[in-house]
Amino acid sequence: MKIIQRPLYMQKILPMINTEFIKIITGVRRSGKSYLLLMIRDELLNHGVDSEQIIYLNFENPEYLDILSFDKLYQYLKEKVNSNKKVYFLFDEIQEVSQWQKLINGLRVAYDSDIYITGSNASILSGELATYLTGRYVEIKVQPLTLNEYLNFKGYSDSAEKHFNDYLEYGGFPAVVLQTDNQLKNDVLKGIFNSILLRDVTQRATIKNPEALERITLFLLSNIGQLVNVNRIANTLRSSGLKISNNTIEGYLKLLEEAYLFYKVPRYDIRGKEYLRGQGKYYVVDLGFVRSQLRRQGTNRGSMIENLVFLKLLSEGYEVFVGKYDNKEIDFVAINNDETVYLQVTDHIPQSSKRETDNLLHLATGYRKILITNSWSDVGEIDGIPVIHLVDFLTNFKGK
Numbered sequence: 001m002k003i004i005q006r007p008l009y010m011q012k013i014l015p016m017i018n019t020e021f022i023k024i025i026t027g028v029r030r031s032g033k034s035y036l037l038l039m040i041r042d043e044l045l046n047h048g049v050d051s052e053q054i055i056y057l058n059f060e061n062p063e064y065l066d067i068l069s070f071d072k073l074y075q076y077l078k079e080k081v082n083s084n085k086k087v088y089f090l091f092d093e094i095q096e097v098s099q100w101q102k103l104i105n106g107l108r109v110a111y112d113s114d115i116y117i118t119g120s121n122a123s124i125l126s127g128e129l130a131t132y133l134t135g136r137y138v139e140i141k142v143q144p145l146t147l148n149e150y151l152n153f154k155g156y157s158d159s160a161e162k163h164f165n166d167y168l169e170y171g172g173f174p175a176v177v178l179q180t181d182n183q184l185k186n187d188v189l190k191g192i193f194n195s196i197l198l199r200d201v202t203q204r205a206t207i208k209n210p211e212a213l214e215r216i217t218l219f220l221l222s223n224i225g226q227l228v229n230v231n232r233i234a235n236t237l238r239s240s241g242l243k244i245s246n247n248t249i250e251g252y253l254k255l256l257e258e259a260y261l262f263y264k265v266p267r268y269d270i271r272g273k274e275y276l277r278g279q280g281k282y283y284v285v286d287l288g289f290v291r292s293q294l295r296r297q298g299t300n301r302g303s304m305i306e307n308l309v310f311l312k313l314l315s316e317g318y319e320v321f322v323g324k325y326d327n328k329e330i331d332f333v334a335i336n337n338d339e340t341v342y343l344q345v346t347d348h349i350p351q352s353s354k355r356e357t358d359n360l361l362h363l364a365t366g367y368r369k370i371l372i373t374n375s376w377s378d379v380g381e382i383d384g385i386p387v388i389h390l391v392d393f394l395t396n397f398k399g400k
Helices: 007-016 033-046 062-067 070-080 100-110 128-132 147-154 160-170 182-202 210-222 230-239 246-258 288-294 301-315 355-361 390-396
Strands: 022-027 054-058 087-092 113-119 137-142 262-269 274-284 319-325 328-335 340-346 368-373 380-382 385-389
Touching: 007 022, 007 033, 007 137, 022 033, 033 054, 033 087, 033 113, 033 137, 062 070, 070 100, 087 100, 100 113, 100 128, 147 160, 147 390, 160 182, 160 288, 160 390, 182 210, 182 246, 182 288, 210 230, 210 246, 210 274, 210 288, 230 246, 246 262, 262 301, 274 301, 274 319, 301 319, 301 328, 301 340, 301 390, 328 355, 340 355, 355 368, 355 385, 368 390, 385 390
Parallel strands: 022 113, 022 137, 054 087, 087 113, 262 319, 340 368, 368 385
Antiparallel strands: 262 274, 319 328, 328 340, 380 385
């Protein structure tokens, strides 16, 4: 497979090479973590590191099935390591190794090493690892391709808008972007989706009701960008004859988030400066799943556009919330170390409505405010608020 350069992530990783921190690369399955690890290997080789100093293992490779426990893997590594030189450990899908946390901590202590690991589940950052490595690791979160990455990989140098609909429909998973046949794209998306549910959700936990898990997943896909709580999901499932407890739903939602299939975005009271419990919005990691699982039924274009804006903000390093200001809703409150940005998102601005800009105008001055639209006729400025086209936002917006 063609290696897709990911400067967005390499720029974050390069300053970390040869530091004491363990680099943990996380993200949804098939998002490109393995290739990012290979890019790191190439970077090390290009900077004069001998190949014998680099130990790269992909634990989903059947070749390593007999060393998927920490003790057997340690014995294997001892025979490979030259203790007279710095060693670089690159471990792909580390969660396949039992008690791997103990091994990683042991390698950190035993050798002059630089360690990079990938995992497809957020649980690798909890439990024993957090205990062993408090303050000694950094996380690099990987997503499927952004619009810019998609355009670069496809070699498109003309208008981004010309190719936007394909990206909106089929998303940014590298394995999907490689395909030219639409049916094949759809089949690949279904395969990725099923592997996430099977390997990163079902196999990790005792799923007593797989039908309920599937129904919850489809509910979230159908309600992208809508305020959702456990009671609403429970009532929907029960109305169709599926008996399930609220606790079970909460557990399944957590598993879906830990597999990076969905992101839950909590509500934030802007005036009261506090987080609101209960309702939040869910966004999917890649919009291709909307097509492959729902055939776009039940999810409108406006919700999909909102999802793309959320993913862009995430890729730029923002922490994102749904804003509430009295009885008004702000689509996104995006916060990083240097700034707060308020954003409204719409497919188009209705001629008879000023809701989108009025909601922003009520907010305190001093913060950046942006209205994002999918209609070129809306672009410009309204009451001092810049109105930016969606494609321009996705290709040009940068976090400070």
